[in-house]
Every structure is written in C-alpha cells, then in structure tokens.
Amino acid sequence: MKRLDVIDLIKGKGNYIDDYPFKGKYAVFVRSPYPHARIKKIDTSEAEKKGALVLTGKDIIARRVEAGEREGAGLSTMLMATNKALYVGQPVALVIANDPYEATDLAELIQVDYEPLEPIPNIEKALKGEVYVFDELRSNVVREQSFEFGKISNQGKELELDLYWSRSSGNPIETFGAIVIPTTQGLEIISNQQAGNFVISELEKALGVKVIHKNARQGGSFGSKFSLVRYLSVLAFASLKFKVPIKWIETRTEHLLASNSSGPERKFKIKAYYDSRGKVNFLDIHIWEDVGASLEAGQPFKPLGHLTGPYKIPGIRYTATLVATNKNPPGAFRGAGTPPHTWALERVMDAIADELGLDRAEVRKTNVIDSFPYDSGFAYYDSGNPSGLLEMALSRKDIFSMRDEKTGVGLALSTDPSTPSGSERVKLKIKNGKVVVGLGFGPEGQGNEHTAVLLVSKLLGIPTDLVTYEILDNNELTSSFGPGGSRMAAFTYGAISGAVEELKAKLKREAESLIGNAEYKDGYFLGEHGKIGITQFEGEEVTFTFSLQGKYRFNAYPFACDLAVVRIEDGKIKPIKHVVYIDPGNPIDEDLVKEQVIGGTAIGISIALYESYVYDDQGNLLTTSLADYGLPTALDLPEIEINIVPTPSPVTPGGVKGIGEIPVGVAAAAVTSAVEDVLKRRVKKVPIRLDDF
Numbered sequence: 001m002k003r004l005d006v007i008d009l010i011k012g013k014g015n016y017i018d019d020y021p022f023k024g025k026y027a028v029f030v031r032s033p034y035p036h037a038r039i040k041k042i043d044t045s046e047a048e049k050k051g052a053l054v055l056t057g058k059d060i061i062a063r064r065v066e067a068g069e070r071e072g073a074g075l076s077t078m079l080m081a082t083n084k085a086l087y088v089g090q091p092v093a094l095v096i097a098n099d100p101y102e103a104t105d106l107a108e109l110i111q112v113d114y115e116p117l118e119p120i121p122n123i124e125k126a127l128k129g130e131v132y133v134f135d136e137l138r139s140n141v142v143r144e145q146s147f148e149f150g151k152i153s154n155q156g157k158e159l160e161l162d163l164y165w166s167r168s169s170g171n172p173i174e175t176f177g178a179i180v181i182p183t184t185q186g187l188e189i190i191s192n193q194q195a196g197n198f199v200i201s202e203l204e205k206a207l208g209v210k211v212i213h214k215n216a217r218q219g220g221s222f223g224s225k226f227s228l229v230r231y232l233s234v235l236a237f238a239s240l241k242f243k244v245p246i247k248w249i250e251t252r253t254e255h256l257l258a259s260n261s262s263g264p265e266r267k268f269k270i271k272a273y274y275d276s277r278g279k280v281n282f283l284d285i286h287i288w289e290d291v292g293a294s295l296e297a298g299q300p301f302k303p304l305g306h307l308t309g310p311y312k313i314p315g316i317r318y319t320a321t322l323v324a325t326n327k328n329p330p331g332a333f334r335g336a337g338t339p340p341h342t343w344a345l346e347r348v349m350d351a352i353a354d355e356l357g358l359d360r361a362e363v364r365k366t367n368v369i370d371s372f373p374y375d376s377g378f379a380y381y382d383s384g385n386p387s388g389l390l391e392m393a394l395s396r397k398d399i400f401s402m403r404d405e406k407t408g409v410g411l412a413l414s415t416d417p418s419t420p421s422g423s424e425r426v427k428l429k430i431k432n433g434k435v436v437v438g439l440g441f442g443p444e445g446q447g448n449e450h451t452a453v454l455l456v457s458k459l460l461g462i463p464t465d466l467v468t469y470e471i472l473d474n475n476e477l478t479s480s481f482g483p484g485g486s487r488m489a490a491f492t493y494g495a496i497s498g499a500v501e502e503l504k505a506k507l508k509r510e511a512e513s514l515i516g517n518a519e520y521k522d523g524y525f526l527g528e529h530g531k532i533g534i535t536q537f538e539g540e541e542v543t544f545t546f547s548l549q550g551k552y553r554f555n556a557y558p559f560a561c562d563l564a565v566v567r568i569e570d571g572k573i574k575p576i577k578h579v580v581y582i583d584p585g586n587p588i589d590e591d592l593v594k595e596q597v598i599g600g601t602a603i604g605i606s607i608a609l610y611e612s613y614v615y616d617d618q619g620n621l622l623t624t625s626l627a628d629y630g631l632p633t634a635l636d637l638p639e640i641e642i643n644i645v646p647t648p649s650p651v652t653p654g655g656v657k658g659i660g661e662i663p664v665g666v667a668a669a670a671v672t673s674a675v676e677d678v679l680k681r682r683v684k685k686v687p688i689r690l691d692d693f
Contacts (some may be wrong), residue, residue, distance in 0.1 A: 001284055003592075004449070004453045004454065004464055005294045005443065005448075005449035005450040005451050005453070006448045007598060008523040008598070010569060012433045014219075015216065015217050016174055016177075016192070016216060016219055016313040017174070017177035017178065017179065017190065017192050017215050017216040017249070017611065018177060018190060018249055019101070019215075020179060020216065021385030022179055022245070022247050023177075023245065024181070024244055024245025024246060024247060025053070025096045025097060025103075025242075025244045025245065025247070026096070026097060026098070026099050026102075026103045026246070026247050026248070027095065027096050027103060027165040027235060027238070027246050027247065027248040027252075027668065028094075028095050028097075028100065028104050028106075028107045028248075029053055029090055029092055029093070029094055029095075029107075029248075029254070030091065030092050030093040030094070030095060030107050030112070031072065031089045031090060031092065031254075031257070031258060031441060031499075032081060032086075032087070032088060032089065032090045032091075032092055032112075032519075033088065033114075034084065034085055034088065034114055034116050034117075034119075034140050035085075035087055035119040035120075035121065035326035035327075035619030036084070036085070036087075036117040036118065036119040036120065036131075036133075036618060036619065037084065037085045037114040037115060037116045037117055037119060037444065038083065038084055038114065038115035038355065039081060039082070039083055039085060039092060039112060039113070039114060040113040040115055040515070041111075041112070041115070041652065042056050042092065042093060042110065042111070042112050042113075043110070043111040043112075043113075044056070044093065044110055044470075045307070046109040046110075046497070047095060047106045047107070047109040048110070048111050050106060050109065051097065051098075051099070051102075051106070051549045052095050052097050052106040052107075052109075052563065053095075053096040053238070053242045053244070054093055054095055054096070054102070054110065055064065055088070055092065055093065055094040055096075055234070055237070055241065056080065056082075056092065056093050056094075056237045056243075056592075057078060057081050057082040057091075057092065057093075058082050058296070059237075059241070060078065060080060060091045060170050060232060060237050061236065061237075061674055062075070062078070062206040062207060062237060063205060063206050063207075063208070064206075065074055065075075065202045065205045065322070067202065067205045067298075067517075068193075069414065070199075070226060070332075070484070071223070071226075071263065071297075071298035071299050071302055071331075071332040071336035071337060072194075072223055072226025072227055072261070072298070072331045072332035072333065073173055073177065073226060073227040073229075073230055073231075073260045073264075073294075073329060073330070073331040073487075074202060074226075074229065074294050075203070075229065075230065075233055075330075076295065076296055077099070077229040077235060077294065077295055077611070078093065078233075079091055079234055079260070079405050080094075080219030080234055084117070085114065085134075085502060085634075086133060086287070086293030086326055086331075087258070087272055087292060087293045087327050087328050087619070088257060088258075088326075088328075088621055089254065089258030089328060089621070090293070090328075091234065091255035091258070092112055092576075093107075093110050093112075094235070094238055094449050095107040095110065095233055096238060096242065096244070096246060096328075099361045100249075102151040102161050102195070103670050105227075106672050108143070108483045109372055110632075112341070114619075114689025115248070115325075117131070118130075118131045119131075119326045119328045119619035120132075120133055120140060120325045120326060120614070120619065120620050121325060121326060121327070121615055121616070121617055121618060121619035122245040122290070122617075123288050123323045123329075124323065124325065125325070126140035126141075126323045126324060126325050127140065127141070127288075128322065132494060133265075133293055133325065133326060134260075134295065134317055134324060135322040135342075135563075137324075138323070140323055140324045141296075141321055141322065141323055141324075141662065142291065142294070142295045142296065142322050142323070142324050142513075143296065143320075143322040144319070144320065144321045145301075145319070145320055146318070146319040146320075147304060147316075147317070147318045147319075147378075148315075148316070148317045149307065149309075149315065149377040150313075150314045150315035150316060150317050150376075150377055150559065151184060151281075151282070151376050152283075152313045152315050152317065153273060153282040153314070153315055154273050154282065154517060155281060155282075156273045156274055156275045156281055157276070157355070157356075158271060158272070158273055158356060159271070159272050159274070159351055159352060160269070160270065160271050160272075161268065161269075161270045161272075161274045161344075161347060161348060161350070161351055161684070162267070162268065162269055162684060163267070163268040163270065163343075163344050163347055163684050163685065164266070164267050164684065164685035164686075165264065165266045165268075165340035165343060165344070165607075165685070165686055166265060166607075166612035166613070166686060166687060167262050167264070167290070167327075167612060168262065168263050168265065168332065168333065168606075168607050168611050168612055168613065168666045169222065169224060169256075169259070169261055169262035169263055169333050169613070169614040170218025170221065170223060170224040170225075170261070170263075170333050170334060171255070171256070171526070171629070172218070172219055172221055172224055172225070173202075173220050173396070173625065173630060174192060174217075174218060174219025174220060175250040175251065175252060175254070175255045175259075175270075176191075176192065176225065176228045176231055176246065176248075176250035176255065176259065177192055177216070177247075177249045177250060178190065178191035178192075178193075178228070178231065178235055178247070178248055179191070179193065179244040179245065179246070179247045180235045180236050180238075180239040180245065180247075181239065182230070182239050182243050182244070182245070182577050183212075183472055185210045185275070186204075186207075186209035186211055186212075186240075186418070187207075187210070187211045187212070187215045187236055187239060187240065188212045188214070189203075189210060189211055189214070189232060189236065190213075190214045190216055191213065191214075191215075191216060191228060191231060191232060192215075192216045192218040192219065192225055192228065192442055192443070193215075193225055193226075193232065193443075194214065194218065194221045194223070194224075194225035194226045194228070194442070194444070194482070194483070194484065195441060195482050195483075195484055196213045196214075196215045196440075196441065196442060196474065196482075197213060197215070197440040197441060197472075197473065197474035197477060197478065197479075197480040197481075198265055198440075198474075198479070198480060198481045198482070198634065199226065200213040200229075200275055200473075200474055201489070202229060203229060203232055203233060203236060203380070206233055207233070207236055207237060207240065209240065210443070210687065211236070211474075212369065212473055213473055214473045214476045215440070215441055215442030215471050215520065216442055216571075217443045218442045218443060218444045218445070219444075219485050220444060220445055220446070221432050221483070222333060222334040222444070222445045223261070223263075223320075223331065223332030223333045223336055223484070224259065224261035224331060224332070224333060224335060225261070226259040226261070226331055226332050226484070227259055227261040227331035227332070230260055230446065231248070231250075234350075234688035235248055243643065244457055246247055252623065252626065253624050254627070256430030256532045256613075256621065256623065256624055256626075256629060257621055257624060258328050259329070259330065259331070259334070260327070260328060260329045260331050260621060261331035261333070262330045262331065262333060263287070263291060263299070263327065263330060263332070263333030263334070263335070263336075263337075263339075264297075264300065264330060264333075264337050264340055264476055264611060265290040265330070266287050266289050266300070266340045267287065267288040267290075267689070268285065268287050268340075268344050269285075269286045270283065270284070270285050270286075270288070270344060270347075270348055271283070271284040272284075272348050272351075272352060273395045274352050276356065277365070277366055278311045278351070278353060278356055278358055278362065278363035278366050278509075279313065279354050279367060280348070280367055281313070281314055281315065281577060282307070282313070282315040282316065282317075283307075283313055283316045284313065284316075284317045285307075285316070285317065285318050285319070285344070285349070286319040286321070287290050287300060287318075287319070287320050288319065288323055289320060289321070289323045290321050290323055290325050290327065290329050290330075291322045291323065291324060291325075291329060291330060292324070292326075292327035292329035292330060293324060293325070293326060293327065293328075293367065294324065294329035294330070295324070296415040297322055297329075297330060298303075298332070298336065298337070298346040299330065299336050299337030300320040300322060300337060301320060301335070302335075302336050302337035302338050302417065303318070303337055303338055303341035303379070304318065304336070304378055305379055305416075305551075305552070305553060305554045306338065306342075306415055306416060306417050306554075306557070306615070307341075307376070307379075308341060308345070308376060308381060308416060309341075309345040309346075309413075309415055310368055310369055310384075310386040310414060310415045310559055311345070311349075311364075311367040311368060311369065312368070312369045312370075312374065312376075313367065317401060318569070322458045322580050325619070327615060327619060328584055328621070329429075329620060330526065332484075333336045333659040334600065334603060334660070334661055334664050335416065335662075335664050335665060336485070336661070337511070338416050338417065338661060338665060339468075339604065339661070339664040339665030339668060340665065342412075342414045342416065342665025342669060343665050343666075343668045343672065343686070344665055345669075346412045346413070346414070346666075346669035346670075346672075347669070347684075348684075349363050349364055349367070349413075349674065350363075350676065351682065354682070356601060360392055360411055360673070361390065361411060363411050364390060364411075365387065365390065368386050368390065369381060369384070369386060369387075369426040370386050370387050370452070370476035372384055373389055375551075378548060378551055378552065379417065379557070380551045380555075380558055380651075381573065382555070382557060382650055382651045383414070383556075383557075383585075383647050383648065383651050384557060384558075384559045384583055384647050384648050385417065385559070385583065385645070385647050386413055386559040386561065387691065388645065389413070389559055389560065389561035389581040389582075389645060390413055390458055390509065390561050392561070392581050392643070392645065393413075393562070393579065395565050396497075396563060396579060398693070399563050399565060399574055399579060400589075402565050402576075402577070402616075403677070405542075405678075406567050406568055406569055406678065407565060407566070407568075407576075407678060407680050408565070408566050408567075408568075408674040408675060408676070408677030408678030408679070409563060409564070409565050409677055410562075410563070410564040410565075410566070410669075410670045410671060410672065410673025410674030410675070410676070410677055411561070411562070411563060411564075411670060411673055412559050412561070412562045412564075412666045412667075412669035412670035412673055413559075413664065413665035413666070413667055414559065414560050414561075414562075414662060414669070415488070415557045415558065415559050415560075416557070416558060416661050416662035416665070417485075417486075417553070417554035417557070418485070418486040418487075418490075418554060418555070418556045418557060418558055418657050418658035418659070418661070419485070419486065419487050419489075419490045419491070419548065419555040419556040419657070419658050420484075420487055420553055420554055420555070421549045421553055421554070421555060422481060422487065422491070422547070422548065422552055422670060423478060423479060423481075423491070423493060423545050423546060423547040423548070424479075424481060424482075424487075424491035424492065424494070424495045424545070424546055425440060425477055425478065425479040425480045425543060425544070425545040425546075426438060426439060426440075426452070426477075426480075426492075426495040426496055426499050426544060426546075427472065427476070427477055427499070427541060427542070427543045428456070428496075428499045428502075428503045428541060428542050428543075429520060429539070429541030429542075430534070430535055430536075430537045430538055430539060430540050430541070431539070432538075433466075433535045433538075433539070434466050434467060434468050434535060435456055435460065435466060435468075435534065435535065436467075436468055436469065436470055436528065436530050437452045437453065437456050437463065437467065437468075437469045437470075437496065437499075438469070438470050438471075438472045438476065439452060439469060439471055439477075439482070440471075440472050440473075440474065440476075440477035440478075440479075440480025440481075440482065440511070441471070441474065441480055441481070441482025441483065442471060442482075443471065446483060446488070446596065446660065447464040447589075447596075447619045448482070448483060448488050448492065449469045449590045449597065450589070450592065451488070451489070451492055451588055451589065451592065452469055452492055453467045453468065453469055454588065454589060455492065455493060455496045455497070455588065456500065457498055459496065459497055459500040460500055460504075460523060461521065461522035461523055461527055462522065462534065462535075463524040466523070466535055470627065474587075477543070479545055479602065483660070485661070486558075486657075486658025486659060486660040486661045486662070487658055488660075489585070489588060489652075489654075489656035489657065489659075490548060490555070490626050490653055490654075490656050490657075490658065493588065493652070493653040493654045493656055494548065494652075494653040495544055495545065495546040496544075496547075497654075498544040498545075498546050499542055499543070499544035499652055502542040502544050503534075503540075503542045504520050504534075506540065506542055507520075507525065507534060507537050507540060508520060508525060510537060510540070511525035511527060511532050512527065513587070514527075514529075514532065515527030515528060515530045515531065515532060516528035516529050518532075520534075521597075523535070536568040536654055539675065546653070548651075548652070550651060553653060555631065555651050556649040556651055556652045556656070556657045556658065557649075557657065558582065558583055558584055558657040558658065558659050558662050559582070559583045559647075559662075560579045560580060560581065560582040560583070560662050560663065560666045561582075561666075562578065562579065562580050562581075562601070562666045562667055562670035563577075563578070563670060564577075564578050564667070564670035564673065564674040565577040565578070565672045565674060566639070566671060566674040566675055566678065567678075568679070568690070570677075571690060572690070573608065573609055573675060573688060575605050575637065575638040575671060575674075576638050576639075576672075577638050577639055577641075577668070578601060578605065578638050578639070578641070578667065579641045579643070580597055580640065580641065580642050580666075580667075581643045581644065581645055582597055582602055582643070582645065582659060582663070583640065583644075583645050583646060583657070584597075584644060584646060584656070584657050585646060585647065585648050585649045585652065585654075585655050585656045585657030586646055586648040586649075586654055586655035586656055586660040587644060587646060587656070588654070588656060588666060593642075593644060593659060594642040594644070596659055596660055596663075597638050597642050597659060597663045598642060599661045600631075600659075600660065600661065600662070600663025600664050600667070601640050601642075601667040602637050602640065602667075603639060603642045603663075603664050603667070604663060604665060604666065604667025604668040604669075604670075604671070605632075605638070605667050605668070605671050606630075606631070606632045606636075606637070607664070607668050607686055607687065608667070608668040608671040608672055608675075608686050608687060608688060609632075609671060609677040609686075609687055609688055610630040610632045610636065610687055611629055611630040611631055611632070611687065612629070612630060612686075612687050613629070614628075628666070630687070668686060670689075672686065672688065674690050679693060
C-alpha cells in the first residue's frame, strides 16, 4: 500500500509552521549562559529605548497546571527564570521586535547581572546535598516512590548490576515553532505542539483565556513537542500583554540546549535473585533519574506498565528516585521511559546466563511468559507468543554463522506498554464528493493520516480516491489527543469504525426517505426505488469518540525479539545487520508497521552506539550541534530486516497493538548483547565507548 498522506510533502506543500503567512512581531529568547546563577538584576532599558518589547519571568502571572499522566513536560513549573537561572539556556527574557534579525540584535542589549553559583552537574553531586537546585526544598531529591508486586524473596543466587542509560532525544527535523495572535475572545495559536487539541486546555487554564489552536505539520516529534507548551505559555502571555501577534522559531542549538524534551537519563542498581536454572525469583530495581531543573517527571514511572518485561517473574520491587540537577529538564522521547528499562532487564538476563555458564537464549526460555492472558499484578498481558518469536530468531543460522573473533551476535526479547487507557475523537463528513475524515492533531510523519484514510476506505467499502483527510483545530474537534504512547492503531481504528457506523446509520435514514427500504453496500444505499452513492450526501457529518479503559493503565502488549550483529574493527563498533521479529497484533498496513519498526530500531541502535547529551563537570552542554551530539547518518546504520508475526489482541478494535515505542529498547539491548559477545566483557552503560574497556 502506497502512503496516502505524503503527496503534499512530495510537492513541497507540507505547510510547516514557518510556511504560514504572518504579519506581526518576532520573538527571541535571552538565555542564561550559566548552569546555576542568582539573577540580581535584568536591565531591559537599552533594548526598550530602541523599540523592543521585553518580557521577563517576573512579568508573567499564570496558574500552575498539572499535566496528569502525560510523560512529557507541562506547566507545573515556569519556563522563565526569575530569581535563579537553573540551567544553561534557560530563558530569562523574551525580546520582541519587527523581524527576527532585529530581535536578535536587541536581545544582545539586555543586561543581566548574574551571580554564578556552584553548579550541580550530575546525580552524584546532587545526592551529596551540598548545593540545592531548589533552595526551598533543602534537598535535590524531588520525589521518591517505591512499588512492590508479588512475592518478596532473597532466596537463591544473587546478582547485582550497576547500569547507566545516557540522555538522548528525538531531535525532530523541524524544531519548535509557533504563531500567537491575540483575538477579541483570547488567542489564536498555530504551532507544531504535539497533541495540540488536548494540551492547549492546560494553557487555557494557566492563562485564563480561550485559546483556538491550529495544528501545523510537525516535522517529527515522538514526544519532544509535548514540551512546546512551556514555550507557548510565555509567547501567549507576551501576546496578551503587548496585544501583538508574535512568531517564534526555535534554532537547532536552542533545541539541544533547552527544549525541555529529552528522554531519560537513568542510573540503575539491580539485585536479581535466581536459581541454578536461571529462573528469576525476585528483582529489586532502584533507579535514580536525572530530571534536570524540574520538580517532576513521568518517564521514571512508565515502566510500571511492564516491570518484568516479557518474563513471568514472581516478585519485583521498583524504587524511583527523582534527582534535580542543573540541566535542561527532560520531557518525553520515544517510549517515554520504557526503553532503558527494557535494556536493563535484558542486561540482567544476559548477566545471569554468563554467571551460570548457560546459553543466553536458555535463560530467556526459562523465564518467558508462555501462557496468555497473563496478569502480573501491575499489567494485563492480553496476548502474544514471545517464546515463538524467540524460536524464530534462534532458527536464523545465517545470522549466528556470522560470529567470529571480530563479530558478535546479540539477542534481546521485549514487550512494551502499548495503548494507554483514554479516548480519541474523529469527525466524518461528506464534502466535495468525498468522505473526509477530520483529525484533531498535527501530522508527525508516522502515517496516521494514511491509516485513517485506509480505514475509512476499508470500512465503507469505497476506493481510497473517494476518501481524504483534514486537520481540525480544538474548536472544531475537542477531545482529540492524537499520537502518544503507541496508541494510534487502537484509537484510530476504534474512533473511525464507530464514526463509520454512525455515518451509515444517519445516511440510511435519509436514503430511505428517497428510495424506500435500503441497505448499504460498497459506497451505495440500494433501495426499492434506486440507489444513492454515499458521497452524494453533501454536507452531512458525524463525530464519534472512542474510549478504552482496561484493568490497568495500558491495554495491549506487543512483543519483539531482535538479533543484532556488530563488528569491531579499526577501533570502532560497526553494526552490520539487525533482524526484528515483532508481534504488532493485527496490522492495519504491514508496510507502515515496517516503516515504524525500522525507525524505532534505528533509534535503539543509535542510543546504544552513537548519540547522547554530554555535559562537562560544571553543567555546560558540550553537544550543541547534531555533529557533536552524535546523530548517525544512514551509513552508520546496518541493514534492518523486519518480520511481522501477528497475534491479534482480544482487547482492542481490530486486534491491533501499538508498535511505535517497543523497537527502541529491544534494539539497544540486542546491540549491547552483541558487543558483549565479541568483547567478552560486560557492558554497563550506553552509548558504548571502546575507550571504557
């Protein structure tokens, strides 16, 4: 199936945020050059004399708003620094002028009197408690919570692992961008905010005004653009205060430095108790999450949806300690906290096998869930066949035969919490001779619009040429969340199938008033006195909200088994082949599933070998460009082979499962396992650097 949502992109008509016509002012942020500094005074007079409009943190009056269970950043803390700058790049002032160049020049006239303070660059320094990010707390531990499930036991052999997963992020092709326009009722915003129709309600609560949000094409997100709402809060307040339209486009360096959108940086201490067969009886996992200059983060707690991964482990204790440092606060990045957990679980399985002198696959066979459904006490694993995926991977003699003194083969098995409970709303209408599906979120590039068109076509029995889509704002379509948490397969299927049934029922009544008793078939109502095509009912429309609520937070579980092949030569680790066996439930479009899995697998490989944020011992970011950050090119990645092995879910519409996030952690784990295979050494952190051995 060819993608149905990329024609405009191919023609150069993508309509990204910078493509929208705009007349008004342009904004530039003045940012802190210090990771930790007292702000004694901000002198804006010189810039204002030359025509700048200037907003500082102390000018902003807004309500604190909680983000609920969304793992991304929210409005619980202000973006702008007031009395202290808490990380390099934190905004301390907003300068507004007639064009972006003038705004940049005028921003240089803002004089900030800083008193540098001792920085807290990492978890170790933070836990010493000698200096505090948030003075009022008198601690850098901003939250700690422990969870226990099943039987607590320290019987049998004991293994302890100390692991580290480095901070990384999505780095979308398009950075943050917004146009904010004051209106008589409040504000109109055009932005590439992820889940704009949903998240914008937080902005309305914070500012106390009505906001109409129009969804621009996003140019990539995978969680990162949840954090845009923090910048929107400042831009929106400025637009209201100065009564002017404002446009802001983030630079790449700004995004790396201060987007509040990176994935987790996590330290693990894991104790595993197991028997001589490698059967794990109990896991005690303590994580320390670097949450930067933030009071909260959701990513450390999303692993509660799959604490024991694809394994039937009788007991587990999970403790999360959130530690504040003088770093850019994280937001959400593909998986939003689950990939490092998957990686850590697979490190445990490999380490147990090595300690016992057993084959790594055998330890997985001993522990894998082999009967479904399976209720772990924290998750309901609805369906799957992970042992079957494992057997398929182990049958690949062509892959294992590649192993030699320079080449290693790694294995990893995984699941991931997919399809969080919630709802999604769509609109169907007949317009210009087509069925138009209205969606309430900006296109990210994942093919959600393609899926929507495909489903409408399939469920109505009409050609895809008679179906199109449009993106609706939050005034036209409320209660739409869109992508996030691998939810779109189930929620798109459920919302569209419900809307299709409502549309057919509504139009059938109208058709019968014209042609008598009628039945619907393949785009036509066939009646006693003729037939009428569905696209002839110009202007008719329906909306439908699909809701899904399971026993626990998540509702469907995909499974995957990866094989990774790496070669070490010329002092470098080179991935040369990667094979994925994945259960996506009943796939709506297999080609689209493969696209998504290839992309997620590439990210997992990259996190294992290449990309990471690097800070010096003073809290200064050293990776301020994509080249420094280590984003790989296509030449750095191996051939990726995807094999789809469906096990339909009994709890989702159409039996689908979300697969947007599962590929990341399992790919990173398989690559790590392959490096261990060739080095014959235990890997304790990613990205893997040969200099560490």
